[in-house]
Amino acid sequence: xxxxxxxxxxxxxxxxxxxxxxxxxxxxxxxxxxxxxxxxxxxxxxxxxxxxxxxxxxxxxxxxxxxxxxxxxxxxxxxxxxx
Amino acid sequence: xxxxxxxxxxxxxxxxxxxxxxxxxxxxxxxxxxxxxxxxxxxxxxxxxxxxxxxxxxxxxxxxxxxxxxxxxxxxxxxxxxx
Amino acid sequence: xxxxxxxxxxxxxxxxxxxxxxxxxxxxxxxxxxxxxxxxxxxxxxxxxxxxxxxxxxxxxxxxxxxxxxxxxxxxxxxxxxxxxxxxxxxxxxxxxxxxxxxxxxxxxxxxxxxxxxxxxxxxxxxxxxxxxxxxxxxxxxxxxxxxxxxxxxxx
Amino acid sequence: xxxxxxxxxxxxxxxxxxxxxxxxxxxxxxxxxxxxxxxxxxxxxxxxxxxxxxxxxxxxxxxxxxxxxxxxxxxxxxxxxxxxxxxxxxxxxxxxxxxxxxxxxxxxxxxxxxxxxxxxxxxxxxxxxxxxxxxxxxxxxxxxxxxxxxxxxxxx
Numbered sequence: 001x002x003x004x005x006x007x008x009x010x011x012x013x014x015x016x017x018x019x020x021x022x023x024x025x026x027x028x029x030x031x032x033x034x035x036x037x038x039x040x041x042x043x044x045x046x047x048x049x050x051x052x053x054x055x056x057x058x059x060x061x062x063x064x065x066x067x068x069x070x071x072x073x074x075x076x077x078x079x080x081x082x083x
Numbered sequence: 084x085x086x087x088x089x090x091x092x093x094x095x096x097x098x099x100x101x102x103x104x105x106x107x108x109x110x111x112x113x114x115x116x117x118x119x120x121x122x123x124x125x126x127x128x129x130x131x132x133x134x135x136x137x138x139x140x141x142x143x144x145x146x147x148x149x150x151x152x153x154x155x156x157x158x159x160x161x162x163x164x165x166x
Numbered sequence: 167x168x169x170x171x172x173x174x175x176x177x178x179x180x181x182x183x184x185x186x187x188x189x190x191x192x193x194x195x196x197x198x199x200x201x202x203x204x205x206x207x208x209x210x211x212x213x214x215x216x217x218x219x220x221x222x223x224x225x226x227x228x229x230x231x232x233x234x235x236x237x238x239x240x241x242x243x244x245x246x247x248x249x250x251x252x253x254x255x256x257x258x259x260x261x262x263x264x265x266x267x268x269x270x271x272x273x274x275x276x277x278x279x280x281x282x283x284x285x286x287x288x289x290x291x292x293x294x295x296x297x298x299x300x301x302x303x304x305x306x307x308x309x310x311x312x313x314x315x316x317x318x319x320x321x322x
Numbered sequence: 323x324x325x326x327x328x329x330x331x332x333x334x335x336x337x338x339x340x341x342x343x344x345x346x347x348x349x350x351x352x353x354x355x356x357x358x359x360x361x362x363x364x365x366x367x368x369x370x371x372x373x374x375x376x377x378x379x380x381x382x383x384x385x386x387x388x389x390x391x392x393x394x395x396x397x398x399x400x401x402x403x404x405x406x407x408x409x410x411x412x413x414x415x416x417x418x419x420x421x422x423x424x425x426x427x428x429x430x431x432x433x434x435x436x437x438x439x440x441x442x443x444x445x446x447x448x449x450x451x452x453x454x455x456x457x458x459x460x461x462x463x464x465x466x467x468x469x470x471x472x473x474x475x476x477x478x
Contacts, residue, residue, distance in 0.1 A: 006374055007444035008455045056442070059377035075374055075442075079458030082371070082402060082443025083267075083355050083414050083434055089218055090288035091299045139286070142221035158218055158286075162302030165215070165246060165287025166199055166258050166278055166423075178334020181354065189359035189409040196352050197427060198337065203345035253345040268465065271353060271431050278423065309424065 001070045003036075005046070006077035009053065012046035013076075021070060029055050030064040032074065046076070054079055084153045086119075088129070089160035092136065095129035096159075104153060112138050113147040115157065129159070137162055167242070168226045170217065172249040174256055184241045184263040191240050195274035196261035203253035205300070211292040213300075215248040215257065218286040222246070225285045233262065233277055237269040244277060246287065276313050283310040323398070324382045326373070328405040330412055340397045340419040347396050351430035352417035359409035361456070367448040369456075371404045371413065374442040378402070385436045389418065392432070393425040400433060402443065432469050439466040 001020055005013045026035050030050075037047045047053060050064065056075040057066055068074055084103055088096045109118050113133075120130045130136060133147065139158040140149055151157060169175075177198060185191035203210055226244050233242055243261045251257060260281065262273035289300040325331075333354060341347035359366055382400050389398055399417045407413060416437065418429035445456040 004374065006442065007372055007446070056374070056377055059374075059380045061440070073376075075377065077374065077442060078444065078455065080439065080442050081445050081456040081458050082373070082441045083438040087218065089286065090216055090290070139218070139221055142218075142224045144225075144284070156220075158221065160218065160286060161288065161299065163283065163286050164289050164300040164302050165217070165285045166282040176334060177337055178332060181333055185354075185356055185410070191356055192358045193356065194354045195430075196337075196354075197423070198341075198350045198352075199423065200341055200347055200349065202348045202421060254341070265358060267353070267355065267434065268461075271434070274351075275427050275431075278427070305424075 001032075001068065002073045004073065004075040006075065008078055009046045009076050012042050014042040027067060028064065029057065029062060029066045029068060029074070032068060033064070033076075052078055084115075084151065085156045087156065087158040089158065091161055092129045092159050095125050097125040110150060111147065112140065112145060112149045112151060112157070115151060116147070116159075135161055167244075168223060168230060169245045170219070170222050170226070171245065171247060174247070175245050175259060177256070177259060180243060180245065180259060181261055184243060184261055188240055188263070190265050191263045192265045193267040193270040194261060194263040195267075195270040196259065197274055197278045198256055199258040199278070201251045201253050201255045201257060205291055205293070205298075208291075208293045208295070208298075210253060211294075212250055212252045213292065214250045214290045216288045216290065217246075217248045221286045226281070229277060229280045229284055232280070233273045236276070237262070237264065237273040238266065239264045239269060239273055242273065242277065244281065246281070246285065248287070279306070279309045279313060282306045323400075324379060324386060325401045326375070326378050326382070327401070327403060330403070331401050331415060333412070333415060336399060336401065336415060337417055340399060340417055344396055344419070346421050347419045348421045349423040349426040350417060350419040351423075351426040352415065353430055353434045354412055355414040355434070357407045357409050357411045357413060361447055361449070361454075364447075364449045364451070364454075366409060367450075368406055368408045369448065370406045370446045372444045372446065373402075373404045377442045381441045382437070385433060385440055388436070389429045389433055393418070393420065393429040394422065395420045395425060395429055398429065398433065400437065402437070402441065404443070435462070435465045435469060438462045 010016045036043045093099050119126045184194050230242050240263045245259045260277040262270045264270040291298045340350050396419045401415045416433040418426045420426040447454045
């Protein structure tokens with residue numbers, strides 16, 4: 001599973017991109033966040049408040065209950081501020 | 084009193100600009116239109132339907148009851164279509 | 167700024183001037199009106215814009231002042247052409263710049279809506295059937311009326 | 323058309339392309355977003371726009387398709403820059419052309435409102451206190467929400 005981080009989530013997680021293989025129990029975005037948070041350090045900080053974390057799966061905005069699989073590209077970022 | 088005509092009012096009246104001195108009984112725009120209409124020919128045609136005639140006195144949009152005097156510039160034209 | 171002229175204008179340069187040297191501008195909104203080659207089902211070869219010069223500048227200045235009064239703007243611009251124009255030619259440019267996107271966009275929308283119903287311009291279209299004066303559109307009155315309704319304390 | 327690029331763009335030429343060779347265009351509406359030198363009461367020396375390239379194009383294409391679906395448009399354009407920009411620099415250009423003024427204006431307004439909440443860009447401002455990520459504004463969500471409310475059958 002390819003994971004991307006942007007803006008301050010990237011800074012807090014300390015990584016912009018990584019490929020991981022979470023256990024089968026990680027079935028949704030919410031599961032993934034919980035699992036990442038337990039990896040500690042920057043991850044814990046990045047995901048401290050999920051209310052301000054937005055998620056895209058395969059480049060589409062999704063909710064926390066969206067299902068994920070190892071073939072997906074999952075991106076975490078703060079609310080967008082372009083334009 | 085300086086009178087100006089624009090667009091199809093100009094074409095119907097057959098004049099673009101004239102200086103006239105209407106009698107003292109002509110106190111409002113409506114009076115002036117009635118007086119002009121009686122001058123006949125093109126004027127009658129130009130003012131046949133006052134619902135489609137717009138008026139400006141001294142370059143400001145006004146209604147038919149607006150007072151006028153000999154020092155005024157009065158313009159007659161159809162609804163505007165710029166832009 | 168207001169300009170009424172026969173000549174064409176350079177949209178890029180005009181819009182650049184709305185923010186040039188003013189670093190508090192966050193957005194520039196604009197509308198360019200062009201001559202179409204059709205009106206309803208009739209082909210248009212050209213159109214001639216007649217106007218009432220002494221009144222045009224007054225009317226446009228009033229519209230501009232009203233926009234500056236209603237929104238927090240850094241600058242506004244109205245350029246309107248007169249004379250004979252052909253399909254594809256630019257007729258009008260209105261623009262507004264502001265620190266805030268919404269103010270620039272709304273003011274620009276207001277400028278073109280009010281210009282359409284307040285500024286003394288008339289269009290004579292050259293059609294295969296001869297010259298034809300363009301009728302005022304009810305839709306334009308309605309569009310302009312929206313800005314009155316938005317601010318009922320200031321009925322015009 | 324959609325372009326995501328580090329380089330600046332030529333507003334006049336881009337807007338001209340929205341009507342060039344298409345004589346049914348009656349109006350071109352546009353919005354240009356610029357970097358300001360202040361954010362609240364803090365001076366901004368520069369900002370860096372980060373984005374998510376694979377997603378940006380997808381998101382902008384979706385926004386553009388939605389506009390083309392909602393209004394009778396002749397053309398649309400979104401250009402968004404990324405990288406380091408200084409006060410006065412252009413960030414974004416959105417534009418729409420149509421036979422009809424209202425369609426062009428509304429579509430342009432929609433494009434910028436939706437871009438602000440849907441396209442994956444983030445701004446890092448350089449302030450005297452160091453780098454500061456720009457917070458999403460509630461006002462932007464509200465502005466974008468307006469277009470959902472206008473067409474309640476198509477909640478996004």
